[in-house]
Amino acid sequence: MKRDLSQDLQQIQTHLGNGRFTAGMSLCREVLTYAPSDPNALYLLGLGAAQLGDATTTREAFYAAWQITPERVDLLINFGNFLRETGEPLKALPLLEKASVLSPQMPGVWKALALTQFKLNRFEAALGSAEKLVGLAPQDATGWELAAGAAQQLRDFEKAATLIARGLTHLPGSASLNYAMGQLHREQGGFEEASRSYLQAQALGFSSADLYRNNAEALLETGKALDAVAFARSGLEHYSADIPLQQVVTRLHVETNAPGDPVGDLMTAARAHRTNAALWEAAVGFLKHLDRHDEANRLVGEALLSGCPKTSGLMSLEAIVLGDQGFVGQMNRSYERLLRNYPNESGIKFDFAIQLLKTADPSRAGRLLADVLKVNPLDQLALAFRCAAMRAADDERLSSLINYEQMIFEVEVPAPNGFGSSAAYFQEVATTLEALHHTHSHPIDQSVRGGTQTNGFLFRIADPLVKSLEQQIRLVVCDVLSTFPRDPSHPFWGRHLVGTGVSDVLFSGAWSVRLRTQGHHTNHVHPKGWISSALYISVPDEVIEGTDEAGFIQFGAPEEKLGLNLPPVRTIRPAVGSLVLFPSYMWHGTIPFTSSQSRISVAFDIIPHR
Numbered sequence: 001m002k003r004d005l006s007q008d009l010q011q012i013q014t015h016l017g018n019g020r021f022t023a024g025m026s027l028c029r030e031v032l033t034y035a036p037s038d039p040n041a042l043y044l045l046g047l048g049a050a051q052l053g054d055a056t057t058t059r060e061a062f063y064a065a066w067q068i069t070p071e072r073v074d075l076l077i078n079f080g081n082f083l084r085e086t087g088e089p090l091k092a093l094p095l096l097e098k099a100s101v102l103s104p105q106m107p108g109v110w111k112a113l114a115l116t117q118f119k120l121n122r123f124e125a126a127l128g129s130a131e132k133l134v135g136l137a138p139q140d141a142t143g144w145e146l147a148a149g150a151a152q153q154l155r156d157f158e159k160a161a162t163l164i165a166r167g168l169t170h171l172p173g174s175a176s177l178n179y180a181m182g183q184l185h186r187e188q189g190g191f192e193e194a195s196r197s198y199l200q201a202q203a204l205g206f207s208s209a210d211l212y213r214n215n216a217e218a219l220l221e222t223g224k225a226l227d228a229v230a231f232a233r234s235g236l237e238h239y240s241a242d243i244p245l246q247q248v249v250t251r252l253h254v255e256t257n258a259p260g261d262p263v264g265d266l267m268t269a270a271r272a273h274r275t276n277a278a279l280w281e282a283a284v285g286f287l288k289h290l291d292r293h294d295e296a297n298r299l300v301g302e303a304l305l306s307g308c309p310k311t312s313g314l315m316s317l318e319a320i321v322l323g324d325q326g327f328v329g330q331m332n333r334s335y336e337r338l339l340r341n342y343p344n345e346s347g348i349k350f351d352f353a354i355q356l357l358k359t360a361d362p363s364r365a366g367r368l369l370a371d372v373l374k375v376n377p378l379d380q381l382a383l384a385f386r387c388a389a390m391r392a393a394d395d396e397r398l399s400s401l402i403n404y405e406q407m408i409f410e411v412e413v414p415a416p417n418g419f420g421s422s423a424a425y426f427q428e429v430a431t432t433l434e435a436l437h438h439t440h441s442h443p444i445d446q447s448v449r450g451g452t453q454t455n456g457f458l459f460r461i462a463d464p465l466v467k468s469l470e471q472q473i474r475l476v477v478c479d480v481l482s483t484f485p486r487d488p489s490h491p492f493w494g495r496h497l498v499g500t501g502v503s504d505v506l507f508s509g510a511w512s513v514r515l516r517t518q519g520h521h522t523n524h525v526h527p528k529g530w531i532s533s534a535l536y537i538s539v540p541d542e543v544i545e546g547t548d549e550a551g552f553i554q555f556g557a558p559e560e561k562l563g564l565n566l567p568p569v570r571t572i573r574p575a576v577g578s579l580v581l582f583p584s585y586m587w588h589g590t591i592p593f594t595s596s597q598s599r600i601s602v603a604f605d606i607i608p609h610r
Contacts, residue, residue: 003034012044021048025057039068043075050082058082066095073103077112084112089119100129107137114146118153126150134163138170141177148180157188175206186214189462191221209235209242216248220455223438225256233265240269243278250286255452263287267299274306281313297321312342316351323355331355346372353385357562362392378491383585384525388558391566402586404555404570407492409480409581413535416468422577430538430600432465433512451515451599458510458602469602470510473535473579474502477606480581492583495530495608510604512537521590523559529584529605536574537602540595543574551593553580558587574599 008031015024028045035041046061062079069075076099083092096113103109114129130147137143144167151160164181171177182197198215212235219228229252232245239245246266253262261267263286270279280303287296300317304310319334335352342348349368356365366389372382383401390398415425437452459470481500487493497504508528513521526532534553543551549571556569571591572580582588584605593599 003031005031005035005038009038009040009044012041012048016044016048016051021051024048025052037068039065039072039075042068043072043078046082047078050078055082055086059086071098071102073099073106073109076102077108080116081112084116084119089116092116093120104132105136107133107140107143110136111140111142111146114143114150118146118150121153123150123153127154134167138167141167141171141174143167144171144177145180148184152184152187157184160184161188173204175201175204178204179206179211182214182218186218187457187460189221189460191218194218195222207238209239209245211235212239213245213248216252217456220252220438221436225252225438226258228252229256229258236265236269240265241273241276241279243282246279246282254290263290263292270299270303271306274303275308277303277308277311277314280306280308281311281317284317293324297324312338312345312348316348320351320355323358328359346375350382350385353389354562357385357389357392357564362389362564365389366393366395378495378530380525380527380529380585383491384558384587387585388562388564388566388587391556391558392564401491402583404586407583407586408555408570408572409579410572411476411480411579411581413469413472413476413577413579415577416472426537426576429465429469432463433537433600433602434514434598436461436512437514451513453514454512456511457507458512458604459507471502473602473604474505476579477505477531477581478502491585492530497608497610500609504609506607506609508605508607510602512600512602515590515593515599515601517594517596518592521588523554523557523587523589525587526584526605528607530608531581531606532584532586532588533579533581533602533604533606534574534588535579535602535604536576536599538598538600539574539576540593540597540599542595542597543593543599546593549573549591551595551599552591553588554591555582555586555588557589574601 008027012024012027012031015021015027025045025048028041028048031038031041032045042061042065046058046065049057049061059082062075062082065072065075066079076095080092080096080099083089083095093116096109096116099106099109100113110129110133114126114133117123117126117129127147127150130143130150133140133143134147144163148160148163148167151157151163161181161184164177164184167177168174168181178197179201182194182201185191185194185197195215195218198211198218202211212232216228216232219231229249232249232252235245236249246269249265250262252258253260263283266279266283266286270276270283273279280299284296284299284303287293287299300314300321303314304318308314315334315338319331319338322328322334323331335348335355338345338348339352349372353365353368353372356362356368366386369382369386369389373379373386376382387398387402389395390401415422419425433454436454436458438455459466478500481496484496485493540551552571552573554568554571557566558564
């Protein structure tokens with residue numbers, strides 16, 4: 001009996017519409033046996049396969065249908081969405097652009113196109129597409145979020161806020177738009193407004209681990225440190241396996257001197273989600289930061305006996321425990337076995353190299369770190385530890401990576417117009433920064449000791465003095481960059497982009513540190529930077545006038561736990577208004593000082609702007 005194509009296609013659509021995707025695909029394949037070039041059957045086969053996660057069939061069916069009906073708009077949209085979500089946004093773009101020409105009044109076209117342009121970092125185009133979407137479908141919250149997100153990426157924060165506000169006039173009950181408004185307020189330094197928006201989003205049903213993290217940060221910035229801890233911890237009732245939220249809870253617990261064990265929640269979560277290796281590893285890491293090494297070692301053993309998968313990370317921690325207990329030979333054999341089992345795992349090579357440095361084998365450590373750098377030549381941690389290994393081994397190649405005279409820049413940051421003197425300017429800046437230090441103890445996983453560090457990105461703060469300081473820093477950084485030599489293959493000099501302007505200076509982080517008496521920075525490096533810094537805002541009289549090096553910044557001495565006993569190569573006395581710039585992979589720290597006055601500095605990391 002002859003099959004009825006239209007009836008079969010209608011039946012397929014019924015199957016797909018009711019979630020019977022396997023049955024729908026099966027009928028599609030039957031149709032294609034007697035109508036192998038029917039574009040509708042091919043298209044529906046692609047839709048069903050996409051719902052079942054069958055990427056191969058989806059791609060083949062959509063492509064075949066597109067070859068036959070290249071101007072079918074719903075196919076162009078769905079094929080484009082599929083390509084974008086499977087990592088091929090460049091192939092998706094022309095399909096969606098064509099759909100926008102064919103059906104400019106269809107909101108779905110502009111949504112798909114805006115999402116694809118956003119993924120390709122084409123933010124101006126994404127903004128234009130998203131604005132078309134909100135014009136056609138103002139009740140679609142996604143359009144407002146896309147438009148605001150694109151404006152934000154273009155650094156037009158005022159437009160972003162205006163777009164979200166407009167969206168809220170159409171959708172006042174939108175939880176996602178209220179959350180987006182909170183994000184904008186927080187990133188612009190409006191922390192009280194941010195918290196109100198977050199709580200409104202929560203009241204409307206929005207829930208995510210990020211909401212708990214971000215509102216806790218907003219509360220902290222408004223001076224409500226204990227409320228911040230409590231709110232973040234309340235999120236653990238719903239998202240106990242979320243590592244970033246657990247990290248925030250632990251850090252806030254330490255920095256606010258809250259009662260109880262700061263790692264307690266994380267260890268409880270690891271035991272509750274015992275197959276989640278990342279939770280165990282995070283808990284071990286925080287215990288080590290708190291110098292609770294015996295507990296950390298016991299927790300590694302507990303994780304391995306808990307039924308948790310023996311990941312390379314856990315097995316590396318197990319090997320480190322052997323080294324900590326003095327079984328160096330067993331540790332080395334464990335790592336050699338891990339290297340054989342995970343030959344392409346840079347983390348294993350890095351961890352082994354650190355242990356080799358501790359056990360006085362810098363040459364082998366250096367070779368492993370060189371292997372890590374073959375995969376990522378700009379890995380700042382690997383560069384730093386390789387420099388330490390080369391120095392410990394008296395390797396003459398060290399000078400090709402680091403130079404403590406040429407690569408350290410000491411410059412003055414001038415006061416902006418309107419201030420009678422540099423001293424008067426920096427005194428006002430110091431007063432402003434003091435008010436931003438809301439915690440009582442140093443961060444658990446940072447280099448600060450005997451002091452505090454501001455939270456989040458300092459230059460998002462809307463205070464005019466903070467904004468003026470950012471601008472003065474940008475000007476000085478550009479002057480320094482203009483003196484860089486051309487050396488394209490060098491991991492420091494080679495990252496400079498000739499012609500970098502003031503607005504091009506890109507910060508990957510910025511914060512203020514306030515050190516009290518005996519405060520200091522342990523020797524460390526900055527893994528997320530290219531150029532790192534120390535700008536001195538307030539310096540105690542004892543440091544300015546002292547006859548020793550108390551309070552100085554020092555360069556070249558690696559972290560003490562390596563046991564290399566390498567002294568600093570260069571030290572610099574801090575001075576108010578003085579900015580020191582250096583490679584992010586250069587070891588640096590500060591020497592403790594004694595004073596009743598605070599030592600306040602601003603630090604930031606810079607990365608190339610493209």
